[in-house]
Amino acid sequence: MADHHGPAQGISRWLFTTNHKDIGTMYLWFSFAMFLLGGFFAMVIRAELFQPGMQLVEPGFFNQMTTLHGLVMVFGAIMPSFVGLANWLIPMMIGAPDMALPRMNNWSFWILPPAFLMLASTLFMEGGAPAFGWTFYAPLSTTYAAPSVTFFIFAIHILGVSSIMGSINIIATVMNMRAPGMTYMKMPMFVWTWLITAFLLVAVMPVLAGAVTMMLMDIHFGTSFFSAAGGGDPVLFQHIFWFFGHPEVYIIILPAFGVVSQIIPAFSRKPLFGYASMVYATASIAFLSFIVWAHHMYTVGMPIAGELFFMYATMLIAVPTGVKVFNWISTMWRGALSFETPMLFCIGFLILFTLGGFTGLMLSIAPADFQYHDTYFVVAHFHYVMVAGAVFSMTAAVYYWLPKWCGRMYNEAMGKTHFWVSFIGFNITFFPQHFVGLAGMPRRIPDYALQFADFNMMSSIGAFIYGASQLLFLYNVVATIVAGKPVSEEKVWDGAEGLEWTVATPAPYHTFEEPPLVPKPAGTI
Amino acid sequence: MGSLRLSRVPAVDTALKLSAVAAAMFAFVFVVMVPLYNVLCDALGINGKTVNQAYTSVPALIDESREITVQFVAVNNDGMPWGFAPDTRVMRVHPGAANGVVFKALNPTDNSMVAQAIPSVSPSRAAAYFHKTECFCFEEQVLAGQSAADMPLQFIVDQDLPRDIHTITLSYTLFDVTDTATDRLASR
Numbered sequence A: 001m002a003d004h005h006g007p008a009q010g011i012s013r014w015l016f017t018t019n020h021k022d023i024g025t026m027y028l029w030f031s032f033a034m035f036l037l038g039g040f041f042a043m044v045i046r047a048e049l050f051q052p053g054m055q056l057v058e059p060g061f062f063n064q065m066t067t068l069h070g071l072v073m074v075f076g077a078i079m080p081s082f083v084g085l086a087n088w089l090i091p092m093m094i095g096a097p098d099m100a101l102p103r104m105n106n107w108s109f110w111i112l113p114p115a116f117l118m119l120a121s122t123l124f125m126e127g128g129a130p131a132f133g134w135t136f137y138a139p140l141s142t143t144y145a146a147p148s149v150t151f152f153i154f155a156i157h158i159l160g161v162s163s164i165m166g167s168i169n170i171i172a173t174v175m176n177m178r179a180p181g182m183t184y185m186k187m188p189m190f191v192w193t194w195l196i197t198a199f200l201l202v203a204v205m206p207v208l209a210g211a212v213t214m215m216l217m218d219i220h221f222g223t224s225f226f227s228a229a230g231g232g233d234p235v236l237f238q239h240i241f242w243f244f245g246h247p248e249v250y251i252i253i254l255p256a257f258g259v260v261s262q263i264i265p266a267f268s269r270k271p272l273f274g275y276a277s278m279v280y281a282t283a284s285i286a287f288l289s290f291i292v293w294a295h296h297m298y299t300v301g302m303p304i305a306g307e308l309f310f311m312y313a314t315m316l317i318a319v320p321t322g323v324k325v326f327n328w329i330s331t332m333w334r335g336a337l338s339f340e341t342p343m344l345f346c347i348g349f350l351i352l353f354t355l356g357g358f359t360g361l362m363l364s365i366a367p368a369d370f371q372y373h374d375t376y377f378v379v380a381h382f383h384y385v386m387v388a389g390a391v392f393s394m395t396a397a398v399y400y401w402l403p404k405w406c407g408r409m410y411n412e413a414m415g416k417t418h419f420w421v422s423f424i425g426f427n428i429t430f431f432p433q434h435f436v437g438l439a440g441m442p443r444r445i446p447d448y449a450l451q452f453a454d455f456n457m458m459s460s461i462g463a464f465i466y467g468a469s470q471l472l473f474l475y476n477v478v479a480t481i482v483a484g485k486p487v488s489e490e491k492v493w494d495g496a497e498g499l500e501w502t503v504a505t506p507a508p509y510h511t512f513e514e515p516p517l518v519p520k521p522a523g524t525i
Numbered sequence B: 001m002g003s004l005r006l007s008r009v010p011a012v013d014t015a016l017k018l019s020a021v022a023a024a025m026f027a028f029v030f031v032v033m034v035p036l037y038n039v040l041c042d043a044l045g046i047n048g049k050t051v052n053q054a055y056t057s058v059p060a061l062i063d064e065s066r067e068i069t070v071q072f073v074a075v076n077n078d079g080m081p082w083g084f085a086p087d088t089r090v091m092r093v094h095p096g097a098a099n100g101v102v103f104k105a106l107n108p109t110d111n112s113m114v115a116q117a118i119p120s121v122s123p124s125r126a127a128a129y130f131h132k133t134e135c136f137c138f139e140e141q142v143l144a145g146q147s148a149a150d151m152p153l154q155f156i157v158d159q160d161l162p163r164d165i166h167t168i169t170l171s172y173t174l175f176d177v178t179d180t181a182t183d184r185l186a187s188r
């Protein structure tokens, strides 16, 4: 091979790179930027909701903020961050020199920033940004949408293409590039969860693209997919959206499961409990996620048989999810535990994600959901699973692998402070939302009844604390990269297992150009 | 993946096959999900959708033992300026018997307009048993400015209507489709 050179210099290194580590780094920084942008929108929302009455923004602008917050966080922050992690880690974990299709890899990243630039630019357009919620139900997003909706649709198309290319690359890598001896059932859990996630993405991102294409046709080409006047049906939109949307929430959480399954064993100094059952549980969750979508639509007027089917199918998901939770706890059981920052975030994940799973179970009860639907209870539920689930695990991943990536150790005291401030701030923000939701406060409103004032003020204070703690995180990461204490042992954490810990620290630009010897099954010490 | 090879490079082969899956899923939305949804809704009466075609009545006994209350609701979609109301709001009918009701429409504007009425039956389980032999909702309705019209509806409630249903509500929402109708004419 000719390319035994280091990275190119200057901006062209980043523009034209096909190196999985460079591309992973770009994904991670991009998603962090989106995390801050989406976080800024959230701060506007919480500032307005600090007190009842209208204080800071117009109701229309408030709706633009909730919409953009959701879209940017889901599609800009969480999803690309895990793709970045996959890029960095999957080749190193399976002993491959790079991703299978490096040039496509470059494209999947570089079409993302323009898509989000376009989405953000709608804020400055005539009629404002999209204001119909991240679920963009028709006819709000068709008949009643601002003209900027066309740019929104185009942005969704592009980021859909990016996700599909990214996942095709991941599947092609895992299926074709494993080092000799790295059988499927020896792969680290993170690789397994990403493989399954990538299949989910290939199956449902095109459905999302179909939904926005129909919107585009209804708006500009006179079709009536979602317009009752022309023989269509707005409820059809919800079916298509959630046929994408429910698998999407597992697309978000499965890689997080993978991360936690790597980190908990490392700081318990014990192999992952029930490796095979973890694989099967992940696969069953992925399968079930295709047959539960209408639990988001209990109140649209489904026949009783439909309500029952979707209710029982949804409850069934709690079984494989429970298997995972018990496996993580069993991994820690009688382990030689230590509580470095990555482990703290994983334990935080374990507790809070389980809480979010429980509220999910409450919501899955169709007759009860008639009360909970579209209240702050739902908001509390999905922030427990998405923030304390996906974002906490992503944070854990950054602390865990950062020393391997840059050869420097982060500041542990600052990391622990970050954890505790995040954990407390998060709970102050979202725990009270369960109560106001049960008491009837609707979601997506800029003003509320007086009896909700105290809990909302608490929520807002918590949100400012949680938001501020992310700046500490940013500072810690930058300070580490620039001037952290150098580390050079290959195995930065004594309990860490896996091929990525057998290469030099910091990880060289090219790794595993010769396939490594795969010693023992994943999970054994 | 199987024995079919799309490329000699294994990774490219996998990628091409997966691209085909993605393309198929995109097509799936249009050629499977949409038609399937419409077929299911029509067949099961989900969403209270009624069949959009005249029902050819079959000779059947009138079930004198049961009386069903049928209520009529007429609403305008937002911005629709027409007057729109049934001449009777409630009717008691026997399953199997033919019945009629007239909806009055008035276009108070100065321009000719086109309207489309969209029906919905509640409870939705009754939709499959509510047969329309004639309905103004089967077609778009054109009304010249400042004019009125009587729009008839003929229907039969099926003898097999589940026993526990005693009241059926038929609701029409009237949409202004003047723009799309003229667009369609213009493009012809």
Ligand code: HEM
Pocket: A135, A249, A250, A252, A253, A295, A296, A314, A315, A317, A318, A321, A356, A357, A358, A359, A360, A361, A363, A364, A365, A369, A372, A373, A374, A378, A381, A382, A385, A386, A389, A390
């Ligand atoms: C045990 C597992 C879970 C169950 C039983 C469950 C159940 C539900 C139900 C029934 C709803 C609809 C509530 C309503 O709108 O009235 C809902 C909403 C939601 N769930 Fe879950 N859920 C689970 C896990 C998750 C996970 C892992 C995620 C994502 C990481 C997630 C993300 C969401 C989101 C984003 C919404 C709100 C969507 C919206 O309307 O904006 N859920 N969940």
Ligand SMILES: [Cu+2]
Pocket: A245, A246, A249, A292, A293, A295, A296
């Ligand atoms: Cu769901």
